[in-house]
Amino acid sequence: GQQVMQIPQYQHVQEGEDFTTYCNSSTTLSNIQWYKQRPGGHPVFLIQLVKSGEVKKQKRLTFQFGEAKKNSSLHITATQTTDVGTYFCPHGTNTGNQFYFGTGTSLTVIP
Amino acid sequence: NAGVTQTPKFQVLKTGQSMTLQCAQDMNHEYMSWYRQDPGMGLRLIHYSVGAGITDQGEVPNGYNVSRSTTEDFPLRLLSAAPSQTSVYFCASSSWTGGVPLYFGPGTRLTVT
Numbered sequence: 001g002q003q004v005m006q007i008p009q010y011q012h013v014q015e016g017e018d019f020t021t022y023c024n025s026s027t028t029l030s031n032i033q034w035y036k037q038r039p040g041g042h043p044v045f046l047i048q049l050v051k052s053g054e055v056k057k058q059k060r061l062t063f064q065f066g067e068a069k070k071n072s073s074l075h076i077t078a079t080q081t082t083d084v085g086t087y088f089c090p091h092g093t094n095t096g097n098q099f100y101f102g103t104g105t106s107l108t109v110i111p
Numbered sequence: 112n113a114g115v116t117q118t119p120k121f122q123v124l125k126t127g128q129s130m131t132l133q134c135a136q137d138m139n140h141e142y143m144s145w146y147r148q149d150p151g152m153g154l155r156l157i158h159y160s161v162g163a164g165i166t167d168q169g170e171v172p173n174g175y176n177v178s179r180s181t182t183e184d185f186p187l188r189l190l191s192a193a194p195s196q197t198s199v200y201f202c203a204s205s206s207w208t209g210g211v212p213l214y215f216g217p218g219t220r221l222t223v224t
Binding site: 041043101 | 142144146151152153154155156159161167169170201203212213214215216217218
């Protein structure tokens with residue numbers, strides 16, 4: 001079945017530094033979503049990427065979907081303390097009935 | 112709209128006890144699912160449902176039962192709680208399968224002693 005690895009699992013950055021997390025799949029993905037979970041909270045949807053090579057931006061966040069649709073990245077420019085949390089890139093199965101979240105990347109921002 | 116609601120927010124059980132975690136959504140979503148979240152293990156899918164009367168297993172279904180008698184409700188039953196089921200449980204829903212964002216409930220923190 002599909003295997004999606006997210007790296008790194010943990011990342012500590014100084015406030016103002018950039019941050020990137022990557023999701024890599026062994027197979028082609030139909031789409032990929034990104035979610036953010038604040039400490040003590042629940043996952044919240046950020047964005048969905050569908051097209052090969054797609055790039056989407058939300059303020060300081062840039063999301064990319066690889067040309068082969070096997071990898072994706074989330075880049076945060078000039079991190080702020082409000083960026084703290086765990087970022088997930090869940091993928092669905094071919095039938096679209098199951099969404100696997102994995103461990104995500106936990107981001108700590110040091111003021 | 113209240114979105115996805117879960118009750119209770121916290122629960123302590125003794126080993127062997129049974130209980131039901133409640134999940135309800137008022138968005139007329141067809142798809143509902145249950146996840147558990149443990150430190151270092153991320154979110155793991157327990158069971159899901161693509162509509163009333165239809166349920167299926169996810170990654171970690173053992174020890175849990177579900178049913179979907181209405182579109183709105185998707186309860187998760189623990190028949191005989193075990194310490195290994197200590198976790199935070201999230202219910203999520205979406206309007207259809209295949210990539211539409213999942214809306215999560217606030218979670219239930221369960222401790223089994």
